[in-house]
Amino acid sequence: MATIEDVAKLTGLSRTTISRVINDHPYVSEEKRKLVLEAMEKLGYVPNSSARSLRNQKTSILALFIPRITNPFFSELVEATEIAAGEHGYQLIICQTRYSPEKELNYMNLLKTKQVDGVILASIQNEWKKLKPFLQYGPIVLCNEFDDCANVPTVRLDQVYGGYIATKHLLERGHTKIAYCSGGYRSNVAKSREIGFRKALAEYKLTFDERYAFRDAFHIADGKRVFHQMMALSEQPTAVFTGSDEVAAGIISEALRSGYRIPEDLAVVGFDNQAITELTNPTITTVHQPVKQMAQKAVDIIIEKIQTKKYEGKEIYEFPLQLIVRASTVGSELHESEA
């Protein structure tokens, strides 16, 4: 492989001048610039990234932490983040923690060893005090997931509101026995939605019933399981709030198979507004999350932090959620989207 030294030799110039041409620095005569560019072309020269990273103390790589990419919500987040990073000349390394605190800490060493310039956490598996020490090595930005203790920029969605509007929608339609599904106990996203859920119940003078709570539902298969668990209860719920469209779809699928009518026997609300919501019959009422905007903002912020080198300091950027009403809650009646 040709190095900058080879180009220097071929042109009879110094490495300095070659470097100036590469980096578009001033004070290079047009004559030499041409000469250098030709030599680079001829040798097939291209600057070595490792050498640049070492000298410039930056890698132009970001790390994105997610539990697993096969969750469509995170697929969408990765897609948007990769595109946004690319627009800034950054590459994206994927870190699947698979809900393991150890794996998460292990991936954090990417920051410590300077293999990446910054870390975007879209999920959090450790207490903040375990993660905080890494801040001395580079910026950490929270995106989607959040932590009240974390003194770093956070790009998030108003999940309390999301849980609230979805639940209120069910309450307005007369339901009083509403089950609650979420993914994970540790997640503050899930906790916030539950707060919104409870808030809506409270407004209707209802209390949260722990028997109706299922906090370990992530996939389609979990939805199917939960449906049967719900139906095994002495007092069956007439509606269910879920933390993801996959879970909602699983519930609906199994309910239909068991001869239940949706939404007459069971109304279902999903979350995420995935393509799957338009697939089932009935289609799924859900909450739309502006993932692209969130990802774009997170990338903008982290690049700013990389440049200013100020990593600490809480900043919250919050985007709104939107209820999308479909047939899984309102049946064949006329329905419309509401904000």
Added chain:
Amino acid sequence: MATIEDVAKLTGLSRTTISRVINDHPYVSEEKRKLVLEAMEKLGYVPNSSARSLRNQKTSILALFIPRITNPFFSELVEATEIAAGEHGYQLIICQTRYSPEKELNYMNLLKTKQVDGVILASIQNEWKKLKPFLQYGPIVLCNEFDDCANVPTVRLDQVYGGYIATKHLLERGHTKIAYCSGGYRSNVAKSREIGFRKALAEYKLTFDERYAFRDAFHIADGKRVFHQMMALSEQPTAVFTGSDEVAAGIISEALRSGYRIPEDLAVVGFDNQAITELTNPTITTVHQPVKQMAQKAVDIIIEKIQTKKYEGKEIYEFPLQLIVRASTVGSELHESEA
């Protein structure tokens, strides 16, 4: 940030000895080793990745090229590849070409600039002669997608067979008017499946009908569109082969909504064996692809190539596909999986 020099100073030893401890080299007394480890701990020292990459001429990063990650097939591939890479101490950079030849070539510079040690192509957007020159900079391994001209290791699935068994299944059930859906004209995966499709037709003395061909179907929405296009034909097909479960699900969803019965009025075969196949009612007959095995093999191969530094040479590793029979082709009759 502490450097190796700081550790050397604190211990009164040379950089050489510190490096020996870091890399577990022989000829370091137990006494000094302890001393060094303590000093590293005390200083919070950790080796700088860029410096190591430069000196060792390796980054421990792989690049994975895919069209877009929100396609569940590629999500699954990324998940498996990231895990396999991690087991070998490699990180994974995601490159979404979004079906653009220019983007693909642009990402290829990661190899040229030595930002990654190797490239795994799970999709191909350029003619091989455009990609071949990059082989001088590092290994390229094809995984899933393939190209007859490419003189590099290829890990693939027997797509001709996949197209064949799915189609034969429909033929055996008496269908003679079978539509064909695939994703992309450029893909050799799609082309191979079509060969298998045609082969099965030929065995039943049937010819391929171009009016029944839809080669631009990727997503759920495409499936819905295709359903209506099929039904607008003067002679409507009674069965349809699709290149993805999403498309199959889209077709089924729209068919049911239009009052068609599946499979009585229209039998549907999907591809990929995604979770979605168990969601629809009826469940979807599909072709299972051993994605994890394929990803694991691709990673093993590329790491071997990185080590041996021999990049050229065709090697084909092929994994089998398997038909999974479900209700979208056999209705309520008793059905079973066949190999």
Added chain:
DNA sequence: TATGAATATGAAAACGATTTCATTCGTTTC
């Protein structure tokens, strides 16, 4: 015509690791 910019170039020192080559001890071995 001397003076001070502005322009153009290069030598050498970083960046932070690893590796080659010497060197210094002990210990065997003949």
Added chain:
DNA sequence: GAAACGAATGAAATCGTTTTCATATTCATA
């Protein structure tokens, strides 16, 4: 008792850039 060998250590070169200085030239200005 000298030669040979293995263990333990360090000085300095190296990986391929960028940047800091220093120097040389040109050119306008007083």
